[in-house]
Amino acid sequence: MNPPVQVQSSTHRGRPGYSRDDVIDAAVREFNQRGYEATSMGHVASVLGISKSALYHHISSKEEILDSAVTRAQDSLDAVVDEAIASDASAGERIRSLIHGAIAVLCNDQEAVTLLLRLRGNSELEKRALQRRREFTRRVIPLIDAAQASGEVRSDLDTGVLTRLMFGTVNSVIEWYEPGGRLSPDEIARHAVVLLFGGAARD
Amino acid sequence: MNPPVQVQSSTHRGRPGYSRDDVIDAAVREFNQRGYEATSMGHVASVLGISKSALYHHISSKEEILDSAVTRAQDSLDAVVDEAIASDASAGERIRSLIHGAIAVLCNDQEAVTLLLRLRGNSELEKRALQRRREFTRRVIPLIDAAQASGEVRSDLDTGVLTRLMFGTVNSVIEWYEPGGRLSPDEIARHAVVLLFGGAARD
Known part of the structure; x- marks a missing residue:
């Protein structure tokens, strides 16, 4: 990257x-x-x-730029999911790693991921990228399912909504992360994991 | 609205x-x-x-459309903060209400809020709207501070990052909410409040 x-x-x-x-x-x-x-x-x-x-x-062409940048961002994000899926850790731990790794990618390739997240499907190229984004979500949902089955993630919430909310939180970092700012990507990722797993109310 | x-x-x-x-x-x-x-x-x-x-x-003009839509969305969101700030409830409860109300606005005026959230500051009008978005965050942070002081929100996380992550979660709903879909705005808001306050790990 x-x-x-x-x-x-x-x-x-x-x-x-x-x-x-x-x-x-x-x-x-x-x-x-x-x-x-x-x-x-x-x-x-x-x-x-x-x-x-x-x-x-x-x-x-402009399309070649779009394709290169979006493919680079999606390759990096897919590598994070690949690693989480291949890991021997518990499902809950693998989701934590995934959140941490995805935030690292977002921060380290901020502009390309921003472009990716804003695609509207206005061309075949954009439609393929959106399809690949959906594939990312489809690969993550079984991890959440497994963590619910193992008791590491609460099972009283809808898996699909939980997944979207968690990755919505992750993706939102791209809107305000500033390279060289007060908090490192690692520190931001730690905050996200603590908030998403522990909740704001737990002390 | x-x-x-x-x-x-x-x-x-x-x-x-x-x-x-x-x-x-x-x-x-x-x-x-x-x-x-x-x-x-x-x-x-x-x-x-x-x-x-x-x-x-x-x-x-196009600018008049942008201004009308963005102003409408911001008026609705500000009304939710006004209500939360004026409420007699505890700080934690007021944040829950704010999250719930903001998600209702996002879902009910999805296109206008989407436009608002994508503004880049390319004109004076857009810069004013971004200024008003920052003002929204500035009004929310004291509520988080108060909830940390009252012990309703954990105090081991940075207030600014916590605020941005929580409202990042809220805003992300706009990306996937479908009017008339499986879950109502109210159910989605409930999921978000449970996840953000209780955490995914608490059962």
Whole structure:
């Protein structure tokens, strides 16, 4: 997974030598700020301070950028689920690991995951990504089921709603996480696990 | 607050007689699906099956639609906080009411709140709305502080992170709530309160 690259047009304008990942990261930030539909390759070139032809040297289309960024985010998130599913730990412990790992991915590839979470299904590519998001949820639900069966997770709540609420909490971190901020991704993940498992009322 | 109106171009095409709220609701759905920047007044007129001049009879600009919808959502959410703050109940109970009331607003005015939650600050109008969102959080934090002081909310977690995680959970409902679906807004709100206060592990 690629850490976010701090590209600012004011400091980088006119400097060549961007990698393909630099280009993708800068484009994704524009998509998130301006809206994917409303961002042109010209906007992306302008932010990077390069010509459109130089941009097309790296990347063939806006769709290719969207696809690369979203696939990168989904590969990282799937790796976290793969690991949780393959683990020998208890179901409850595996869900804790999953929450922790997903928050790490969200924080470390914040712009790409933001793009992923905002997809509306406006193209075949977006529809495939949404399908893969649903697949993620479908793989998580059996873990929650198992944790309910083992008594590690309360069984008086609807499994589907519980899963969506828990991952809603996880995903919401992306809205306010600030790289280099007061709390590290690890500390934020710890808060989320304590809140979601222990509850705000338990002291 | 206005309930969502089911406008479909196939059934309404060519039918006049929309109210201003109908026009706003249809436009907001387009903004959410297509992106605000990428939606023109022509798109909105087309969805409603009316001419652009008929559309301008109801509303003077895209910005006016955005402003009306976002203001409506924020007025509803502020009313929920007003009520929680004014209540004589304990701090913990007031937070529970706030969570419950906020989820009701999210579900009942889903498209307008979705628009609100996706604002990026791309104009003065959007910046004012984001400022008002921050104000909402600033009014909630003292309630969490009070609940920590009274022992109703655990005090070993950072108040700011706890507040953001709790309202992240609340806001996430908007992503998957389906009007007329299996669970009512009231049942979803109950799940959220139980999860956030009691935790997934408590049975």
